[in-house]
Amino acid sequence: MCGIIGLHLRDPELQPMLGRLLDDMLCGVSERGPDSVGIAVYGDGERNPEGHSAVSVLRAPGDLAASAGALLPGTPTVTARVAGDTTVLSAPVGVEALTAAVAAAAPEALVVGSGNDLVVYKGAGHPQDLARTYGLRDVSGWQGVAHTRMATESAINPEGCHPYSVGADQCLVHNGSFSNHATIRRDLERQGVTFDSENDSEVGARFVAACLAEGDDLEKALLRLGETFDGFYTLLVTTADGFAVVRDEIACKPAVIAEHPRWVAMASEFRALADLPGIDEARVFEPDPGKVYAWQR
Amino acid sequence: MAALSRAEADARSPVVFDLHETTVRALNAELHAPSATSYEVLHPQGAHSLGAGIHDEIDVAIRGHAGYFCAGMNQLGRVVVDGSAGNGVAENMMSGSVRVRGDASQSAGATGRGGLLVIEGSASMRCGISMKGIDIVVGGSVGPMSAFMAQAGRLVVCGDAGDGLGDSIYEARLYVRGTVGTLGADCVEKPLRDEHVAELTELLDAAGLDHRPEGFRRFGSARGLYHFTGDHGSY
Numbered sequence: 001m002c003g004i005i006g007l008h009l010r011d012p013e014l015q016p017m018l019g020r021l022l023d024d025m026l027c028g029v030s031e032r033g034p035d036s037v038g039i040a041v042y043g044d045g046e047r048n049p050e051g052h053s054a055v056s057v058l059r060a061p062g063d064l065a066a067s068a069g070a071l072l073p074g075t076p077t078v079t080a081r082v083a084g085d086t087t088v089l090s091a092p093v094g095v096e097a098l099t100a101a102v103a104a105a106a107p108e109a110l111v112v113g114s115g116n117d118l119v120v121y122k123g124a125g126h127p128q129d130l131a132r133t134y135g136l137r138d139v140s141g142w143q144g145v146a147h148t149r150m151a152t153e154s155a156i157n158p159e160g161c162h163p164y165s166v167g168a169d170q171c172l173v174h175n176g177s178f179s180n181h182a183t184i185r186r187d188l189e190r191q192g193v194t195f196d197s198e199n200d201s202e203v204g205a206r207f208v209a210a211c212l213a214e215g216d217d218l219e220k221a222l223l224r225l226g227e228t229f230d231g232f233y234t235l236l237v238t239t240a241d242g243f244a245v246v247r248d249e250i251a252c253k254p255a256v257i258a259e260h261p262r263w264v265a266m267a268s269e270f271r272a273l274a275d276l277p278g279i280d281e282a283r284v285f286e287p288d289p290g291k292v293y294a295w296q297r
Numbered sequence: 298m299a300a301l302s303r304a305e306a307d308a309r310s311p312v313v314f315d316l317h318e319t320t321v322r323a324l325n326a327e328l329h330a331p332s333a334t335s336y337e338v339l340h341p342q343g344a345h346s347l348g349a350g351i352h353d354e355i356d357v358a359i360r361g362h363a364g365y366f367c368a369g370m371n372q373l374g375r376v377v378v379d380g381s382a383g384n385g386v387a388e389n390m391m392s393g394s395v396r397v398r399g400d401a402s403q404s405a406g407a408t409g410r411g412g413l414l415v416i417e418g419s420a421s422m423r424c425g426i427s428m429k430g431i432d433i434v435v436g437g438s439v440g441p442m443s444a445f446m447a448q449a450g451r452l453v454v455c456g457d458a459g460d461g462l463g464d465s466i467y468e469a470r471l472y473v474r475g476t477v478g479t480l481g482a483d484c485v486e487k488p489l490r491d492e493h494v495a496e497l498t499e500l501l502d503a504a505g506l507d508h509r510p511e512g513f514r515r516f517g518s519a520r521g522l523y524h525f526t527g528d529h530g531s532y
Contacts, residue, residue, distance in 0.1 A: 028343065251422060251441075254384065254403070270381055270402070271343020274362055284381070286402060286421040288459070289441060 002162075002175045003029025003148035003268045004255070006236045007276075008243035008295055011262035012142070014277070015043065019139030021276060023131050025265070026146055028272025030127045033148025037127040038161035039134060040113065040120045040171045042238070043141035047081060047088050047119045053095035055102050056113035056120040056165075058158050060087035067105035072097060084123040084133040085158040086112070095168045110159060110196060115169035117240055122161035142297070145238055147173040159197060164205035166196075169240035172208055174201040175268060176232035176253045184228060204229065208237055218244040222292045236266055244294035251289035258282040264295050311335035311358065316344060324348075328374075331355050343383065348376050351393070365402075368395045371412060387414045390431055403440070406433045409450065415504040422459065425452045428469055434504035441478065444471050453500050455508055463516055467523075471516040472497055474508060485519040 005025040009015055018041065026037070041047075048054035057064065065080035068089060072078070078091040078098075091098050099114045113120025123130045127148045131137070147162035154160050163171035178184075181200040184207060189195070193206050204225060211221035218237060222244055225235075234253040237244045245266050247255055258265045258273045260282040267273050270284070287293050312333045314324045317340045324338060328351050338359045341347055345364040348357050351374035359367070362380035369388040374395075378386070381399035390409040397405075400418035407423070409431025416424075419437030425444045438456030445461070447469035457475035464481020470493070471484075480486075489511070497510035 256402070269343060269364065269383060270362055271364055271383075274343055284400065286440065289422070 001032050001150045003032030003272070004146075004173050004175055004234065004236050004266065005029055005268075005272050006143075006145045006173075006238065006243060006245075006266040008143045008238075008264040008297075009141075009262070010260075010264065014262060015142050016140045018043075018141045018144055019136045022139075022144045022146060023137045024275045025267060025272045026127050026131055026136075026148070028274065029146075029148050029268050032268055033150045034126055035151055035156045036122070036124040036149045036158070036161045037130045037146060038112075038120065038122040038149075038163050038173070039131070039136060039146045040118060040144065040163050040165065040238070041139050041141045042115075042117050042143035042169070042240075044119045044139050046140075048090050048115070048117060052090045052092050053098045053114070053116050053168075054088055054090040054119050055095070055098050055111055056122075057087045057089060057102060057106070058085055058110045058112055058122065059106075060089075060109045061106050064102065064106050064109065065089055068098070068101040071101040071104055083121060083135070084125075084130060086121045086123060086134075088119055088121075112158075112161075113163070113165035113171070115165075115240065118165065118169045118171070120163065120165050120171070122158040124156050124158055124161075143238060143243060145171050145173055145236060152177075154197075154199060160199065162201060163238075164199070164202045166202065166205045167209035167212065170205070170209055170212065171236075171238045172201065172205040173236045174204055175234045175255075176248070178204060178229050178231035178233065180230040200231075204233070204235065212239070217294075218242045219292045219294045222246045222294075226290055226292075234268070241297040242294060243296075244292060245287055246292045247287050247289055249290040251287075255287050256284065257287055257293060258284045311337040311356070313337045313339060315339040316341055321346060325350065328355065328357065341380070345383070348374065351376070354393075362399070363397075371395060381418070382416075386416075387412070387431070390414060400437070405435075406431050409433070411450075413500075413503055419456060425450070425469070428452065432500055432503075434500055434506065436504070436506055438475065442481070444469060444484075445481065447471070451496065451500060453497065453504070453513070455506060463518075465522060466516075466518045468518060470496075472513040473516065474513045477514075477516070480516065483519050483522040484516055487515045487517050489513065489515045 065078040069078035162173040178200040181203040234255040335356045341361040343364040349369040352372045354373040357376045364383040368376040371390045378397045382397045382401045387395040388407040390412040392412040394413045396415040401416045401420040405420045406414045417436040422440035424439040428450045430449045434453040441459035442461045444463045448467040454473045458477045460478035461481040463484030
């Protein structure tokens, strides 16, 4: 059992409230995954300002901002913000340059998210405690995703938290388990894809990233995932402009979608959606098996 | 002024449990050994297991959305959810009644043995899975794989039914007013005879829904999967 929440704001007036709305939603799925959490926010202008990129890192050495900055052309100022296990570095450079500089400066660190618009936090502990550590309630933005984890197959640590963010501004969160992930991992490795973990969900994220890199849109990528992957899944996948939900053909893992003129939201359980503004006027439904539901900004 | 009887007093002022102030555990402990006959639950906020395991003839009104397993294993209680219900509402109900004013999530009435479950909105996938005698009336539609392995009881769907309706069904009777996506293995359409119109009338009346019974189609088991035959391969 794990918990997923996602919120895609259509009405810019709600953007200053994104963090508070996400925090309230998180309360509704904390019981589903009380051991660790990952949170991704799109459009957090404070942590990832306009014209900057940001890289979220676990196991970051204390001097990473300076050492990464020294490797960048023109030695721009790299800002580091530490919240719990995660360090978010931002700089006025492209995301690929910043990611490469971080990797070169601290090979022992693990990059868990990167993008021009994205900030990712991960940590072990109770989701509500971690949300406070990150200052989630005060965050603004236009889209957010969180995953509360009840670990079943691997250790409770920040590395095991979702979302898996393996391409710039991409996130994938997964409730369920893939059964043929080892085969697909080998296929992807043969194509040159490298992995950070033994986790089955990372294989899903790498597969989607490869499809998107080939030019697929989110819907096509997730349909291809459905043709390739065997197992149980509810997936929420987000990109720099997209928000998509899909369940496997048996659809044992829960998902509820609510669509409102001002926002689109998804959660494992309705109770996470119950306090959203205007929920009574929203179209609330459970996604059909195997069908991709996608929205674009 | 004459003193009120206990029933009259209860009817006028149900015992209130505000889940902002107390816990589901405290609520259910009271409902399992009731000191009153009428209860009102405020601020349920989608909590799980509300009113699960009621034995007695009591009324419980849940003012808001219920989470998983609401009114599961109900014996004689009359439970109303003024909102939506999560997975497995009235699962394994034995008798009594459960009414959901909104929609219900997956596996509504799963394995239910008796009583009446009314969902005024729609129910999601696997509604009535493995039902064993419960009656389920859905005002809207039901999702895919509903009445999977349904063994006994009646499922009435006033809207549409999703794919795989009645897969591997035994002796439950299914009535659908709208369209059916696909029928599951061994589920077939059957003629709507007078006795079926009569039981549909009864069920729609009990649910308080105003539809013409003749507008429904009946589905049930072709009884082709009861026994292994040569057609099922050799072992």
